[in-house]
Amino acid sequence: MNTNSSPRFAARLNAFKIGASAYWPGKNTVTTSDLLARAATAGLNAADLNYPDHFVDDSPSDLIAALQDNSMTLNGMAMRYYTDPGYKLGAFTHPDATVRRAAIDETKRGLDVLAEMGGTLMTLWMGQDGFDYSFQLDYARAWAATVEAMAEVADHNPSINIALEYKPNEPRAFALMPDAATTLLAIKEIGRKNTGVTLDFAHVLYADEMPAFAAALVARHSRILGVHLNDGYGKWDNGLMVGAVHPIQTVELLVELERCGYDGAIYFDTFPDHSGLDPVEEARTNIEVVERLRAIASELTANEELQNAIARQDAPMSMRLVQAALLA
Numbered sequence: 001m002n003t004n005s006s007p008r009f010a011a012r013l014n015a016f017k018i019g020a021s022a023y024w025p026g027k028n029t030v031t032t033s034d035l036l037a038r039a040a041t042a043g044l045n046a047a048d049l050n051y052p053d054h055f056v057d058d059s060p061s062d063l064i065a066a067l068q069d070n071s072m073t074l075n076g077m078a079m080r081y082y083t084d085p086g087y088k089l090g091a092f093t094h095p096d097a098t099v100r101r102a103a104i105d106e107t108k109r110g111l112d113v114l115a116e117m118g119g120t121l122m123t124l125w126m127g128q129d130g131f132d133y134s135f136q137l138d139y140a141r142a143w144a145a146t147v148e149a150m151a152e153v154a155d156h157n158p159s160i161n162i163a164l165e166y167k168p169n170e171p172r173a174f175a176l177m178p179d180a181a182t183t184l185l186a187i188k189e190i191g192r193k194n195t196g197v198t199l200d201f202a203h204v205l206y207a208d209e210m211p212a213f214a215a216a217l218v219a220r221h222s223r224i225l226g227v228h229l230n231d232g233y234g235k236w237d238n239g240l241m242v243g244a245v246h247p248i249q250t251v252e253l254l255v256e257l258e259r260c261g262y263d264g265a266i267y268f269d270t271f272p273d274h275s276g277l278d279p280v281e282e283a284r285t286n287i288e289v290v291e292r293l294r295a296i297a298s299e300l301t302a303n304e305e306l307q308n309a310i311a312r313q314d315a316p317m318s319m320r321l322v323q324a325a326l327l328a
Contacts, residue, residue: 006291007263007265007266007294008045008046008073008075008264008266009043009044009045009046009265009266009283009286009287009290010046010047010048010075010266010267010268011039011044011267011268011270011279011283011286012268012269012270012271013032013035013039013047013048013049013050014035014050014273015272015273015279015282015283016035016039016279017030017035018272018273018277018278019276019278019279023038029057031057031058031062032049032054032055032057032058032062032063032066033058033062033063033065033066036063036066036067036070036072037066037069037070038279039070039072039283040070040072041280042279042280042281042283042284042287043283043284043287044072044283045071045072045073046072046073046074046075046265047067047073047074047075048075048077048123048265049063049074049076049077049078050077050078050079050080051077051078051079051080051110051113051114052080052106052110053080055113060113060117063117064117064118074117074118074119075119075121075264075265075267076114076119076120076121076122076163076226077110077113077114077119077121077123078122078123078124078125078165079106079107079110079123079125081103081106081126081128082127082128082171086099086102087099087103087128088128089128090128090129090130090142091103091126091128091129092104092129092145092146092150093126093129093130093142093145093146100145100149103149104152104153107122107124107153107156108153108156110122111153111156111157111160112157114160115157115159115160119160120159120160121161121163121225121226121264122160122161122162122163123163123164123165123198123225123226124150124153124162124163124165125167125198126146126164126175126176126177127167127170127171127172127175128171128172129146129172129175129177130169130172130173130174130175130176131172131174132173132174142176143176143186146176146186147186147189147190150162150164150186150190150192150195151190151191151192154190154192154195155192158192158193158194159194160194161194161195161196161223161225162192162194162195162196163195163196163197163198163225163226164183164186164187164195164196164197164198165197165198165200165226165228166178166179166180166182166183166197166200166203166207167200167203167206167207167237168203168206170236170237178207179207179209180197180204180207180209180218181217184197184217184218184221184222187221187222188221195222195223196218196224196225197222197223197224197225197226198224198225198226198227198228199211199214199215199218199224199226199227199228199253200228200230200269201227201228201229201231201232201242201246201250201253202228202230202232202237202239202240202269203228203237205231205232205233205234205246205249206232206234206235206236206237208234210249211250211252211253211256212249212252212253212255212256215253215256215257215262216256216260219256219262224257224262224264225264226264226265226267227257227262227264227265227267228267228268228269229242229250229266229267229268229269229286230242230268230269230270230271231244231245231246231250232245238271238274239269239270239271239274240270240271241270241282241285241286241289242268242270242286242290242293243289243290243293247293247326248326250293251293251296251297251300251322251326254293254294254297255297255300255301258297258298259301266290268283268286270282270286296325296326300321300322300325303321305317305321306318306321306322309321
């Protein structure tokens with residue numbers, strides 16, 4: 001990540017539905033275009049759209065116009081299978097082959113819409129692909145079906161990058177791709193150049209991983225295609241504001257992203273919904289905090305004394321240097 005220039009910032013558009021009746025008094029239907037306009041007031045300059053959810057009341061041309069009107073760029077799209085009750089037992093891993101085919105075909109339609117809008121990044125979070133009980137899932141069959149489906153999806157349009165976003169569980173008790181290593185194993189089997197990983201900070205914590213280490217592994221064996229910043233307590237997907245709990249780990253991740261050369265957008269996958277926070281103020285806070293932490297990360301990346309301390313695993317010296325930078 002080039003910390004000398006401001007990145008593109010995006011956030012969960014659905015968070016901007018909070019307080020809809022007060023923000024849009026008398027409006028019966030809040031469209032995706034409305035959400036984009038409200039998100040732009042927070043200083044967000046990019047957007048990720050969910051497919052098919054965000055296209056119910058807006059056509060691709062409507063959303064292209066809305067993005068342009070609000071000086072925002074399309075970062076990419078994310079498939080949303082879990083909102084369809086037909087996928088409760090899985091999308092790519094569903095026991096019914098016709099349902100698996102429907103999920104693949106819907107993903108291809110999403111890719112076609114993304115290409116129509118000029119986008120190049122599709123994120124797949126397969127939260128419903130997993131299991132809840134012992135003896136519920138044929139693990140080998142489900143794994144093979146997922147790898148085959150993702151290879152077919154990647155081949156549909158090789159000019160579009162397919163980013164796999166992992167998470168240990170929720171909504172299923174166990175996800176088929178719960179961590180960095182398992183996801184990288186799948187990408188190796190998929191064997192397509194246009195695949196990679198989206199790292200979600202809270203998901204990584206939830207997987208009992210160190211975010212910077214996960215980033216280093218992904219960069220070594222694949223590509224970091226997306227970064228979702230947020231925070232949490234590591235027990236579930238809290239979706240708290242950036243740096244609220246783990247500022248040091250957030251800075252370390254930003255340092256690693258700079259070393260890896262990540263130049264994509266920063267997406268705030270946070271949930272002001274949980275306590276009814278003002279989504280605009282929450283997004284503004286995330287932007288301000290990340291800008292500050294990126295400046296600190298840039299200083300630490302170039303800090304030779306810190307690099308020497310890391311080289312000899314001198315944790316006390318590293319902590320003094322990092323704390324001094326954070327608390328200056």
